[in-house]
Amino acid sequence: MNEQTFNLDGQEIPFAAGQSVMQAALAAGVFVPHLCYHPEFRPHGSCKLCTMKINGRPATSCTTPAAAGMEVESDTPEILDTRRILLQMLLVEGNHFCPSCEKSGHCKLQALGYELGVMSPHFNHFYPDRPVDASHPDVLLDFNRCILCELCIRASAEVDGKNVFALSGRGIKKHLIVNAESGKLGDTDFALTDKAAQVCPVGVILPKHKGFAVPIGQRRFDAEPISAHVEEFKPIAAAAPRAGDKP
Amino acid sequence: MLTDILDRHRRDGTRLMQILREAQEALGWLSPATITAIASGIGWPRAKVEGTASFYSFFHTRPMGEYRVLWSDNITDRMLGNLDLMQAMCQKLWLEPGRVSEDGLVSVDTTSCTGMCDQGPAVLVNYRAIPRMTRERVELMVELIRARKPLADWPADWFVIEDNIRRADILLGNRMAPGEALGAALAAGADAMLAEIRTSQLRGRGGAGFATGLKWEACRQARGTAHYVICNADEGEPGTFKDRVLLTRQPDLVFEGMTIAAHIIGARRGYVYLRGEYRYLLESLESVLAARRAAGLLGADILGKGFDFDIEIHLGAGAYVCGEESALIESLEGKRGVPRNRPPYPVTHGFLNQPTVVNNVETFAAAALIAARGGDWYRSFGTPRSAGTKILSVSGDCARPGVYEYPFGVSVRQVLADCGAHDSQAVQISGPSGICIGPDEFDRRIAFEDIPTAGAFMIFDIRRDIFDVVRNFIHFFAHESCGFCTPCRVGTTLLKNLMDKIAAGHGTRYDIDEIYQLNRVLRTAAHCGLGHTAANPLVHTLEKFRPAYERRLKSMEFEPAFDLDAALSEARQMTGRDDAGAHLATDTENAR
Numbered sequence A: 001m002n003e004q005t006f007n008l009d010g011q012e013i014p015f016a017a018g019q020s021v022m023q024a025a026l027a028a029g030v031f032v033p034h035l036c037y038h039p040e041f042r043p044h045g046s047c048k049l050c051t052m053k054i055n056g057r058p059a060t061s062c063t064t065p066a067a068a069g070m071e072v073e074s075d076t077p078e079i080l081d082t083r084r085i086l087l088q089m090l091l092v093e094g095n096h097f098c099p100s101c102e103k104s105g106h107c108k109l110q111a112l113g114y115e116l117g118v119m120s121p122h123f124n125h126f127y128p129d130r131p132v133d134a135s136h137p138d139v140l141l142d143f144n145r146c147i148l149c150e151l152c153i154r155a156s157a158e159v160d161g162k163n164v165f166a167l168s169g170r171g172i173k174k175h176l177i178v179n180a181e182s183g184k185l186g187d188t189d190f191a192l193t194d195k196a197a198q199v200c201p202v203g204v205i206l207p208k209h210k211g212f213a214v215p216i217g218q219r220r221f222d223a224e225p226i227s228a229h230v231e232e233f234k235p236i237a238a239a240a241p242r243a244g245d246k247p
Numbered sequence B: 001m002l003t004d005i006l007d008r009h010r011r012d013g014t015r016l017m018q019i020l021r022e023a024q025e026a027l028g029w030l031s032p033a034t035i036t037a038i039a040s041g042i043g044w045p046r047a048k049v050e051g052t053a054s055f056y057s058f059f060h061t062r063p064m065g066e067y068r069v070l071w072s073d074n075i076t077d078r079m080l081g082n083l084d085l086m087q088a089m090c091q092k093l094w095l096e097p098g099r100v101s102e103d104g105l106v107s108v109d110t111t112s113c114t115g116m117c118d119q120g121p122a123v124l125v126n127y128r129a130i131p132r133m134t135r136e137r138v139e140l141m142v143e144l145i146r147a148r149k150p151l152a153d154w155p156a157d158w159f160v161i162e163d164n165i166r167r168a169d170i171l172l173g174n175r176m177a178p179g180e181a182l183g184a185a186l187a188a189g190a191d192a193m194l195a196e197i198r199t200s201q202l203r204g205r206g207g208a209g210f211a212t213g214l215k216w217e218a219c220r221q222a223r224g225t226a227h228y229v230i231c232n233a234d235e236g237e238p239g240t241f242k243d244r245v246l247l248t249r250q251p252d253l254v255f256e257g258m259t260i261a262a263h264i265i266g267a268r269r270g271y272v273y274l275r276g277e278y279r280y281l282l283e284s285l286e287s288v289l290a291a292r293r294a295a296g297l298l299g300a301d302i303l304g305k306g307f308d309f310d311i312e313i314h315l316g317a318g319a320y321v322c323g324e325e326s327a328l329i330e331s332l333e334g335k336r337g338v339p340r341n342r343p344p345y346p347v348t349h350g351f352l353n354q355p356t357v358v359n360n361v362e363t364f365a366a367a368a369l370i371a372a373r374g375g376d377w378y379r380s381f382g383t384p385r386s387a388g389t390k391i392l393s394v395s396g397d398c399a400r401p402g403v404y405e406y407p408f409g410v411s412v413r414q415v416l417a418d419c420g421a422h423d424s425q426a427v428q429i430s431g432p433s434g435i436c437i438g439p440d441e442f443d444r445r446i447a448f449e450d451i452p453t454a455g456a457f458m459i460f461d462i463r464r465d466i467f468d469v470v471r472n473f474i475h476f477f478a479h480e481s482c483g484f485c486t487p488c489r490v491g492t493t494l495l496k497n498l499m500d501k502i503a504a505g506h507g508t509r510y511d512i513d514e515i516y517q518l519n520r521v522l523r524t525a526a527h528c529g530l531g532h533t534a535a536n537p538l539v540h541t542l543e544k545f546r547p548a549y550e551r552r553l554k555s556m557e558f559e560p561a562f563d564l565d566a567a568l569s570e571a572r573q574m575t576g577r578d579d580a581g582a583h584l585a586t587d588t589e590n591a592r
């Protein structure tokens, strides 16, 4: 079989039919910044961190199907700058105080900040009012850090079959809600063993009773930058973009 | 009562928008218990139903007043004094905008453009449109509300919406009898009809200008278990109201265009997605549909040709983004109006993932004319590259606002002369997402090859401050962003904050650079057209109307290194204060 390729920043990247530009890049060992992508789920296309220039036009690489002969730019000053600004937007939209966050060192938002050299949040903080939900016996929800990637929503619906999470509101008022008339996680059938409890890229869904198990400084992204973890993000076959996919 | 509503909609989740609207009309608001009941009725997770209900401006998950007065807040309403009138109304009712009165009687607030720009200032009262508000009307309205008079007993002339047709051409002047175009189309057959549409070179009238013949052909060729025709009557772009007039004066022509499209692509079902602001049109449109069914122009075995097709009207609920075709389809399926990832496009994977044609109201009306008169005839109007006519919605500073239908190629100057505009400083064409031009460009033409437009034509004379115009538009985008993607969700609010900062006199040259930077990020990274164009009003006017900005900047050179109000924001956060007293500037919108 003849291998199909496209060009990414001067490197020929092979791809399998149905793969997105981003999946092909990751499979070839090229790290692509991302927050709403997860190898076990269909692409979502909302965080826009994976934006590239494909055949001269900006596009979301996690949702763009790879095609032979594409000219793709990713590592350019302009694109890196766009990604930095997107991270800064997320940082001011929520309340992120890394030193006091249990997820510090495991957090993809923080790790991408280091990776891309985000030195400051740049914009004025919005300081939204997002009360914490401690109603569940095993899990704490700290909405202050939610970046609205919808991974927990997708995991709960598609893997756990529970639909514990959903989005409410529109625009800048959009926020995560849980599936209970009381609005409390404790009144849902959520369990610590759910897939949805494992996928949050930031520090929203936190197990109770085990804070700071791994000391800060020895965590996942403390030792090595996130780009060195590219192996972990490689696609698995079933997650190719599917017709009519919806956020 | 809820059971009746659910049963009427066959407990079908894709009908959630209509279920929510009817439940709210019956119960006043959508309480947590109501949401739970609806969710179990349609078998959806409760949170998903809440997600839909909370997305749309016209659904309320908190108790609302018995009377809900919403002031249309397009810049044209502003220019006609809507804010003073709203203020007066609030004073008389002892009410703050956005709050429900303590007795639960009334609330007063603003809403995005309601499509009455030629007869503003306009309000919606319990989602019924009332144009031409005056001080006298405000006073009487307050009395009627205090006396709890039902809307049915309010002065009937208040609810009269003028058509204001100032110039009619082939579309607005159409006098064909219902069925004439459809008869011609069915007699010619689907292949020949599609060829006529292609010959006509008709392009979509909703903004993007895609070739209608190509779209229909692609949909016809797409495989699926069913095909659908959708008429986009969301008309949310501020300053646009021509679809409202078409649906009032030429509904048969629009429905006929949809039926012809259905025949070509092989659809049995069509939907009109009517914006919630046009709720008042629902009954009259339903009766036109009923008459068409009775005349054999809709329903089973149309005109005895064995062709079945029917049309249903779905109401939106206050969300501009639902004009974007894939967001519209999501909404039509009962979901949050979020634009889909593309490809695939609606022509192959649209409503219920089936091949779907989505076209603007005016596109369908034009298609019906083409069916009756032929593609060559249609192409004889307009310019070689823009066939046919275009209906403009003219508003703002002119003597005769209203709708004007011209063959493509008309100059901006001609339109200004026809509508009696003097001392015009700027014209905003195709709404906030379109372009703003000054007098040196008034010889440019309305055409796909020069200035393409979905129809809005807002005029500002030399008395107007362009900064106010732009600020109004930026607020609009921030309010209407669906929130799906990072750049638009956060970026439109950042732009809004920058505009408010400049308005409050705290802006510097640095902020202008920020605007360009945000524009670049929105252009490259936003998910849909709303985000792509959200900074357009700024980018178009920063060059052409620079004094409007410079006047407000502290200094073009001086940059204060330390912004005290921003520094205080941390303190505000810690003390949980965000009231006006905790800010230096009077503008509390700045800090959210």
Ligand SMILES: Cc1cc2nc3c(=O)[nH]c(=O)nc-3n(C[C@H](O)[C@H](O)[C@H](O)COP(=O)(O)O)c2cc1C
Pocket (backbone or CB within 6 Å): B203, B204, B205, B206, B207, B208, B209, B210, B232, B233, B234, B235, B236, B237, B320, B321, B322, B323, B324, B325, B326, B358, B359, B360, B361, B363, B528, B529, B530
């Ligand atoms: C934010 C946004 C809002 C839109 N609003 C409308 C609208 O109100 N009416 C409309 O016909 N098209 C609107 N469109 C364009 C539609 O997506 C689509 O292109 C159009 O309905 C296709 O019909 P046409 O080919 O007949 O123009 C909008 C697009 C965007 C991005």
Ligand code: SF4
Pocket (backbone or CB within 6 Å): A145, A146, A147, A148, A149, A150, A151, A152, A153, A176, A199, A200, A201, A202, A204, A205
């Ligand atoms: S809680 Fe975490 S996984 Fe869920 S949407 Fe927010 S950031 Fe994403």
Ligand code: SF4
Pocket (backbone or CB within 6 Å): B321, B338, B339, B480, B481, B482, B483, B484, B485, B486, B488, B489, B526, B527, B528, B529, B530, B531, B532
């Ligand atoms: S650009 Fe704005 S409106 Fe469009 S998907 Fe993104 S957030 Fe929603």
Ligand code: FES
Pocket (backbone or CB within 6 Å): A033, A034, A035, A036, A037, A044, A045, A046, A047, A048, A049, A050, A051, A060, A061, A062, A063
């Ligand atoms: S990873 Fe592609 S948009 Fe989030």
